Amino acid sequence: MAAKDVLGRRGEDVAAEYLEKQGLVVLDRNWRCREGELDIIATGSAGLVVCEVKTRSGTAFGEPAEAVTDRKIARIRRVTQAWLAAHGLPWCAVRFDVLAIVIEPGRPATIQHYREAF
Amino acid sequence: MGGLARSWSVALQGVDGTVVEIEAAIGGGLPGIHLVGLPDAALHESRDRVRAAVVNSGRHWPNERIVLALSPATLRKAGSGFDLALACAVLAASGTIPQGALHRTALLGELALDGRLRAIRGVLPCLLAARTAGLRRVVVPVAALAEASLVAGLEVHGAGSLAQVVEFLVEGTPLTAPDAVGEAGAPPSPPDLADVVGQSDARHALEVAAAGGHHLLMVGPPGTGKTMLAQRIVGLLPDLPPDDALALAAIRSVAGRLPADGLLSTVPPFVAPHHSTSAAALVGGGSGVARPGAVSLAHRGVLFLDECAEFGPRLLESLRTPLEEGEVRLSRAEGTVTYPARFQLVLAANPCPCAPAHDRDCVCTSLVRRRYLGRLSGPLLDRVDLRCRMHPVTALTSGEQGESTAMVRARVLAARAAATERWAAHGWRTNAEVPGPVLRSRFALSRDALRPLEAGLRAGELTARGADRALRVSWTVADLAGLDRPDRQTVETALYFRDRRAA
Numbered sequence: 001m002a003a004k005d006v007l008g009r010r011g012e013d014v015a016a017e018y019l020e021k022q023g024l025v026v027l028d029r030n031w032r033c034r035e036g037e038l039d040i041i042a043t044g045s046a047g048l049v050v051c052e053v054k055t056r057s058g059t060a061f062g063e064p065a066e067a068v069t070d071r072k073i074a075r076i077r078r079v080t081q082a083w084l085a086a087h088g089l090p091w092c093a094v095r096f097d098v099l100a101i102v103i104e105p106g107r108p109a110t111i112q113h114y115r116e117a118f
Numbered sequence: 119m120g121g122l123a124r125s126w127s128v129a130l131q132g133v134d135g136t137v138v139e140i141e142a143a144i145g146g147g148l149p150g151i152h153l154v155g156l157p158d159a160a161l162h163e164s165r166d167r168v169r170a171a172v173v174n175s176g177r178h179w180p181n182e183r184i185v186l187a188l189s190p191a192t193l194r195k196a197g198s199g200f201d202l203a204l205a206c207a208v209l210a211a212s213g214t215i216p217q218g219a220l221h222r223t224a225l226l227g228e229l230a231l232d233g234r235l236r237a238i239r240g241v242l243p244c245l246l247a248a249r250t251a252g253l254r255r256v257v258v259p260v261a262a263l264a265e266a267s268l269v270a271g272l273e274v275h276g277a278g279s280l281a282q283v284v285e286f287l288v289e290g291t292p293l294t295a296p297d298a299v300g301e302a303g304a305p306p307s308p309p310d311l312a313d314v315v316g317q318s319d320a321r322h323a324l325e326v327a328a329a330g331g332h333h334l335l336m337v338g339p340p341g342t343g344k345t346m347l348a349q350r351i352v353g354l355l356p357d358l359p360p361d362d363a364l365a366l367a368a369i370r371s372v373a374g375r376l377p378a379d380g381l382l383s384t385v386p387p388f389v390a391p392h393h394s395t396s397a398a399a400l401v402g403g404g405s406g407v408a409r410p411g412a413v414s415l416a417h418r419g420v421l422f423l424d425e426c427a428e429f430g431p432r433l434l435e436s437l438r439t440p441l442e443e444g445e446v447r448l449s450r451a452e453g454t455v456t457y458p459a460r461f462q463l464v465l466a467a468n469p470c471p472c473a474p475a476h477d478r479d480c481v482c483t484s485l486v487r488r489r490y491l492g493r494l495s496g497p498l499l500d501r502v503d504l505r506c507r508m509h510p511v512t513a514l515t516s517g518e519q520g521e522s523t524a525m526v527r528a529r530v531l532a533a534r535a536a537a538t539e540r541w542a543a544h545g546w547r548t549n550a551e552v553p554g555p556v557l558r559s560r561f562a563l564s565r566d567a568l569r570p571l572e573a574g575l576r577a578g579e580l581t582a583r584g585a586d587r588a589l590r591v592s593w594t595v596a597d598l599a600g601l602d603r604p605d606r607q608t609v610e611t612a613l614y615f616r617d618r619r620a621a
Contacts, residue, residue, distance in 0.1 A: 063181050065149050098148060112181075117148045 011055025011101040012039055014109045018099070024049060033082045036075045040099075041083060047093030050080050052117075055101045065100035065114060073118050121145065121180075123210030125220045126253060127203035128244035129188075129195045131407065132448075132455030133368045135240075135247025137224065139189045140200065142207035147183035153204075155188030158196040158406070158452070167198070167229050168205045175233035175281040180212040194452050196407060198228035199238040202257065205229060205280055206287065219287040222254040226262075233280040237261035242371035245269040246364070257283055260294055267296030268367060268382050308353035308385075312522040314343045315511055321347070323506040323615055325526050328354035329533040330594030331548030332587075333441070333463040333501060335426075337491070338508020339475050344466035348422045349388065351464060353523040354530050355419070357384040362418045365458060369417055373410045387419030389461075393428040401436050401446050401459075408448035408455055413440045416461035426465040427493050434498050437463070441501050462550075465502065467491060475510045503550065503587045504615040533597035549593045554586030563589070567606045570613055580616070588612045 016026050024044040031038045040051040052072070054064035073096075080094060098117040103109045121144040128135045151165040165186075172179050186204055188195055203225040209215045226244055228236040241262040246269060248256055255273035258266045263276035276294035277283045285291040314321065320336055324347050327334040334351075336344045358366065363384045370376045377383070391400060391412045398404060402411035413421060423429060440446045444460035470482040470490050480487070499505075537549050546552050552561075562568075571588060574580035580588065591612035592604035601608065 063149055065181075068148055114148055 007057060007103065008053075008055050010103060011109070012053050014055075014101055014103070014111065015051065015053040015099045016040055018111050018113075019049075019051065028083070031079075031083055033079060033086070035079045035082055038076065038079050038083060046095055048089075049095045049097055050076065050083075051097045051099055052076055053099045053101065055103060057102070058104055059102060063100060063112075064102060065098050065112065065117075068098050068117070121211035121213060123207050123215075123217050123220070125203045125207040125210065126222070126224045126248075127200050127226060128224055128247050129193060129200075130197075130240045130243055130247075130372065131193075131453060132457055133240075133243045133365075133372055133410075134455075135244045136190070136193055137248060137251040137253065138193070138195060138200070138203075140203050140207045141185075141187045141189065142204075142211040143185045143187075144180050144182050144208075144211045149181050150183055152183070152185045153188070154185065155191045156194045157188065158194065160198050161195055161200060164198060164201045164204055164229075167201055167231060168208065170231040171201070171229035171233045171280050172205055172209065174231060175279065175284065177209060177214055177281075177284060178212065180208065184208060184211075194407075196452070197238065198236075199226050199240075199244070201229040202227040202235060202280065202283065206283065209284060215284060215287045222252070224248040224253045224256040225283070226256065227259040227277070229280055235259045235277050235279055235283070239374045240368075240372045241265050242268060242364075242376070243368040245272060245274075246368060248272065257286070257293065263294060263296050264381075265367075265371060265376055268364065308523070309346070309350055310523045311347075311350045311353065311526055312520050314346050314350070314520055316520075317343055317347065317508060317511075318520075320344075320506050320508050321520060321526075323504050324351055325354065325530060326591060326594050326598065326615065327351065327462070327464070327504050328526075329530045329549075329598050330503075330537065330591065331462055331550035332503035332591060332594065333465075333550075334504045334506070335465040335467070335494075335499070335502045336506055336508055337467050337469055339473050339477070339510055340468060341475070342508040342511055344508055345424055348390075348420075348424070348464045348466055350523065351420055351462075352386055352388045354527050355386045356531055356534055358386055358418055360384075366417050366419070369410050369414050369457060373415060375415065387416050388422065389416035389419065390422040390424060393423070393425050395429075395433065397433055397436050400433055401440060402448050402457055404450070406450060406452045408450045410457045411446075413437065413446060413459040413461055414457040417458045418460060419462070420464055421461040422464045422466070424466050425468070427467045427490050429493075431493050431495065434493070435495060438498055438501065441498075463502065465494070467494070500581060500583050500587070503591050506615060529598055532600075533594065536597045536600075537593070549590050549597070552590060552593075554583070554589070557586060557589045557593070561593075561603075563592075563604055563609070567592075567604055567609050569606065570610050574613065584616060588616050591615060 019042050024042040026042045028041040039053040042049045054067055056064040096118050098114040100112040101109055123142050125140045127138050129138045206225055210217050228238050237259045241258055242265050249272050257275045257277055260276040260278045266274045274296050286293050363382050389412045400412050402408050440459040445456050446459045447456045470480055470487045472482050538547055571585050592609045595608040595611045596604040
């Protein structure tokens, strides 16, 4: 596993823990299909929450959330449809969140939660 | 934590400014900057400049979704002059600058990535618009401070960087104040009329042209002083009144041609484009929004076309509408702009391409000769009130020394004053501006004085418009002679300068 993937994995662990603390139930993680991958799919009182987790080890190259581009947003929407279809779910309210996580070496991770980011 | 803040700047369309309100809203989505309200490419790029400038000025950049709205939203906004206002709107929305500090303050200037404030074009017309809109104070780049201080009734501050502006707005740290507006020092004295040898006809024509604001055509062999005379007309004209000087400075500001000392020049402009000029340079042009050309830079002054027969016919024809209307309307992709262009036209030409000192030595065929000055079309020449033929200089020192600029100027100013007083009630300033019908009805001359005109019309030597122009010139000749109204002799003098044989 490459270093960036280790970091990403750790970020996703931190994110899942954070979401569960918020009272959400994580249904699925790293769900893949031909179109791409969803990082975290959770559910709560508000309906389905699709989470994109972006982790960086520093902000020298910009904030993590800035890396969520229009193309990525479009892909997440497509993959979400595939997920809904794969699980045979009817129409339901879906919220898209972005979790920007910065894990600097030797420091606790900081989490920035963008609710309804797109 | 959502924030909302407002700042103000000015958008220019030609020399007319519109105050633009810039709103910044922070929060509600992924980080990013969204600029709305018809920005052009340069303005769109200000998103990147503004962010870099704020960060490099040591201020906090909110890492959130930022929407910047420029209102009125339907007005096209161009250029980099909004950078400072955009940066301050963001800083106010994120709480760095108190919102009250931006109240009724226009912010102008382009930001460098390191936070320095760069000069922009057209600061002067921007400030005029801000003053009209009731704004109280403005912050401009230091480089534009001299220009900005020309506008009275506004609190003007000059800043060198974004950091200074923020300190000024937050803590009230004073910025550079404009120097007290100095009266323009004595302008370099224009060349003197006494230098011109002989040419009494042409000198008289020049005097009449200066006194009445009439357009002038000089035809004569090379080396007889056409160019010399034309350059000396500026010395005969009265200083520009403050309004006109400011209007001219606004045009120069838009064209990026304002002198750096920032003193308001009251010397009438003298613009002499080369005959290879393009139509865009002459009347104004350029892509996007058109920029002012030579006719506008000569506003309230003199446009001198030397060797006017060498100008392309299209160029000369393009002068007809500005001559008639006193302004040019230029339509380009991003809208139509109107620039003032009330100039006095002075044309100079050789009688033929070979142009020997004495006409009898000419080797051109009659066809070539006819074609040469034929390039000056009838409609254009009809607008030129005064035509005079220059005579070859036959002696290096003529018997009498010609009058100096100061002497002629005194007569010109007296004649102008008489004309201004006569037309004041009607809103005209010079005889050249008075419409023909008024000269024929309300200010009609006696039957006797009109007789030479009637004869000319009957003989087909004058058009109706030509007769009006001759009437106008005769009023100027009368003003110069100190007469109440033109008599037969002044009308004949006016007709002498109209004679088609001179061109």
